[in-house]
Amino acid sequence: MPDKNYFSSSFKLGILGGGQLGKMLLTDTRRYDIQTKVMDPSPVAPCRFGSNEFVQGDITDKQAVLDFAKDCDVITIEIENVSTEALHELEAQGKIIYPRPRTLDIIKNKSLQKDFYREHKVPTASYFTFENREQMMQLLLESELNPPFVWKAATGGYDGKGVSIVRNSSDIEDLPDMPGLIEEMVDYAVEIAVVVARSPSGETKSFPVVEMEFHPTANLAEYVFSPSNIDIRIQNKANQLAEEVAHKFDHVGLLAVEMFVTKDGHVMVNEVAPRVHNSGHLTIEGNVTSQFDQHLRAILDLPLGDTEIVRPAVMINLTGEADHSGPVLYEGIEKIMKSSGVSIHLYGKAETRPFRKMGHITITAKTIEEAREVAGNVNNTIKVISQ
Amino acid sequence: MPDKNYFSSSFKLGILGGGQLGKMLLTDTRRYDIQTKVMDPSPVAPCRFGSNEFVQGDITDKQAVLDFAKDCDVITIEIENVSTEALHELEAQGKIIYPRPRTLDIIKNKSLQKDFYREHKVPTASYFTFENREQMMQLLLESELNPPFVWKAATGGYDGKGVSIVRNSSDIEDLPDMPGLIEEMVDYAVEIAVVVARSPSGETKSFPVVEMEFHPTANLAEYVFSPSNIDIRIQNKANQLAEEVAHKFDHVGLLAVEMFVTKDGHVMVNEVAPRVHNSGHLTIEGNVTSQFDQHLRAILDLPLGDTEIVRPAVMINLTGEADHSGPVLYEGIEKIMKSSGVSIHLYGKAETRPFRKMGHITITAKTIEEAREVAGNVNNTIKVISQ
Structure with a gap:
């Protein structure tokens, strides 16, 4: 097979979203001299520099995404909230889109994501989904679930937004009227994450487990640790589970799998993100290959890099x-x-x-x-x- | 002392030269979100991306450099061949320029650089300088120096250009008529380099010694190794010598000191470059701090980073x-x-x-x-x- 000529060539990678994740991805496209075109609604988005071409535009707008993608050879994302409708149309036209639009459809909707885990026998906290507040209240009654529990918006959540810990009945009163899910609160010992890369030809590699400590109020990881100090057998189980999930999604690119480890050593999937992820930032300095490099390798079907800790x-x-x-x-x-x-x-x-x-x-x-x-x-x- | 507000601020770093050294420097200005403005004569220079502002212009032209520098707070270089006349004028106006123009004047002229070593008792190969071919021939006769020896152009040398190994009298015939120097051929065991950083407040840190293997014909390092496997006492001597040289130049920023280690363990300075350098590229992956990060820290008078090998x-x-x-x-x-x-x-x-x-x-x-x-x-x- 001849080398794919991505390097210092006319090949163009389109990236939807131009925030910090895109910015760090551009460090590696620049290192490989791979041409990029980035779209973001903000004229001062971090990716306005470092990309070969920056387009200010609405990444949730179908026509804007179709127009943007015209001269791109491969399209990827740095945020889930994009017009997947456009991506499906582009894929039908033969454009290469990673992560795949059908995977993105499932993952960006937390209710569909949970249903996917149930269907594919992926261990996860028990839950029910609803379309509106009325249905939520009825299902709460039927389930006899009492606080504390977790409420999640089906779509639009990001960095802890769209997630509420419901601790009492007044918290229930405050929940908005929108599609979402309610999930039992897992009595976990530790939160961990594994970033998995999978390429179109099926090569799969995961980074070692990292451990997270959350900020008490911001609902954002305050510290991420690598390596984790949990039992190595549990780490192996987590890596295996994360790779299985990537496989079940038939995912291409990076998949960040956030998991709970319960006090009795069970590993459960909390949620996934189909892209480079906050829990993988420390791979830039800490691992042989960074998650950003790895994402590029995965979506371009290049050999995946060594994920070992340095x-x-x-x-x-x-x-x-x-x-x-x-x-x-x-x-x-x-x-x-x-x-x-x-x-x-x-x-x-x-x-x-x-x-x-x-x-x-x-x-x-x-x-x-x-x-x-x-x-x-x-x-x-x-x-x-x-x- | 209040923190210097270089970060996500209106502070602007001017960089003369927009080649690969500048490009790799921009990876770190982007990481720190330090604003940059770069000038290079080529419209397709590597730094046309990743800089906040790219100006196509002649960096050897006094007026072009004066105009470029107007709205920059600090000026640095990624190549020596710039209008130092402009830099002197800017410094006199109170602009901060690192490396200092007077240091640059000496280093960019290989004859002046050698005279500096002689004057400051820095061990270096014996040599004589000349203004033209006629003078060169006369001094050759007087010195009774026979080939092989090394001829170097006083100015304009880069990546092995402007340097000739003279092996016989026909090689002498081919030497051009221009100012330069002739140097005895050092019978060295190994070529090494030390990259030193020095900040305006005098903090000095050097990277561990690297060892070089040159390409037989391209006169360009083919391999650079870190760590070197030479005796640790010789390495310490080399680090000390390199730091002394930076101190004697009253240098600010990075100084790459290329040295010979003779077969009997003496360390001699070959030449220096007042900037990030090819011999330091492996610090990106190999050391706690990269040379590019270190150069920024040095010229902005920030604490120098740990140079240890990872x-x-x-x-x-x-x-x-x-x-x-x-x-x-x-x-x-x-x-x-x-x-x-x-x-x-x-x-x-x-x-x-x-x-x-x-x-x-x-x-x-x-x-x-x-x-x-x-x-x-x-x-x-x-x-x-x-x-």
Whole structure:
């Protein structure tokens, strides 16, 4: 088979969405000199630089996506909320789209995603879905489920938005009238994630398990640890489950599989994202191949890279302080740069807002304990405030 | 002292030269979200993407550089051949320029550079300088120096151009009539390099010694190895010497110090480059901090990063095959991607030419022996040809 000529050639990769995930993907398209064209609704999207062509446009608009895709050879996404209608039409025309539109349809709707797990015997928390509030209330009565439980919007959730922990009956009152699902609260010991890559020819490789610690209020991973310190047999089980899920979706590209490990050692799938993912950011510094490199390799049917850990790593999300809005200032940044192995990633957003994801920091060290210690200091030192 | 607000701010870094060194520097300015403005004479320069602003212009033209620099807060270079006259004028106006124009004046002229070593008692090969061919011939006679020796043009040399090994009297006949120097041929055991960073406040850190193997005809490092396997005492001596040289130049930014280690263990300075350098490319994957990150930290007076080795690494320059010119094709690229730890950097040049530097590949592994073995296979497999 001749080499596919993606490199310094006329080949063009289209990316829908131009946020931070796209921005980090562009680091690798630039390294490989693969031409890119990116569309995002914001004229100041992070991908306005680093792409060969940036188009300001509505990625949820069918016609806009059809027009955008015309001169692209392969299309991928960095956010699920795109016009899959357009993607189906493009695929029918013979355009290569990864992740596949039919996979995207299922994953972007959390109710369909849960149904998929049930149908394919993937272990997951028990749940019921509903189309509106009335149906939700009726099913709640029938199920005799009492708080605490988890409510999720079927669509539109992102970075903890569209997810509520329902703790009492007044929380139930506050739930919006929209399609969604209610899920039992899993009494888990730890939350983990595995990023899997799968290529069109079926090659599958997963990154080692990472462990997450969530922010008490922002519903966003505050720390991600690599390697996880859970039992290696449970890690193997999680890697196997994640690869199975990717296979069952007939997925191509990256699939981030978030899982719960229960106190008695069971692994259950929480949810997946069909793209590069926050839980994989630390692979840039921590692993032989980064998740961004791996996503490109997967969607272009190139050999997948080695996912082995090079250095233990901890990732911290850098979010806007609760009481600050306006032009951003990274207070304490110079102080944290004094520590060894502190890698700062700022996403290129000029304005901060409460809990807005502004960047992340990866800390690598010789041991995970040392990385954790530095990460704690970094987290206490840096503040994302307004000027 | 308040944090310097370089990050997601109106601060603007000007970079003269928009080639591959600039391109890799932009990976880090993007990561830190530091605004950049780049000037290069070529409209298809690698830095036309990834910079916030790209200006096509003549970096050797005084007025063009003065105009370019007006709205920049700090100016740096990625190539020595720029209008230092403009830089002196800008510095006199209070603009911050690193490396300093006076350092650049000395380094970019190889004769002045050698005189500097003599004056500052830096060990270097013995030499004489001349203004023209006539003077050269006379000094050759007087010195009673016989071939083999090394001829170097005073200015304009780059990537092995402007350097000749003179092996016999017919080689002498072929030497051009221009200012330059003639240097004794050092009977060295190995060529090494140390990249040093120095900040305005005087903080100095050097990367571990790398070892070079040169291409027999292209006069370009074919392999760079990290770590070097020379005696650790000689490595320490080399690091110390490189840091001393940076100090003597009162240098700010990165200084790549190329050195010879003689068979009896003496370390001599060959030449220096006041910028990020080919011998430091493997720090991207191989060290805690990359040379590009370090250069930014140095010129912005931020804390210098840890230079420690994370993984043994070998770098290969990817140059155009001797008998190929035209639109580039990287033959064998898919095959080499199957090996673990192969990191491909393509510079974004559409056309290959004989020996043109088109990219580089870094191979990391658990041991330097393993990295060397993979590097050998990679070097035998990939070919930069025209389509």
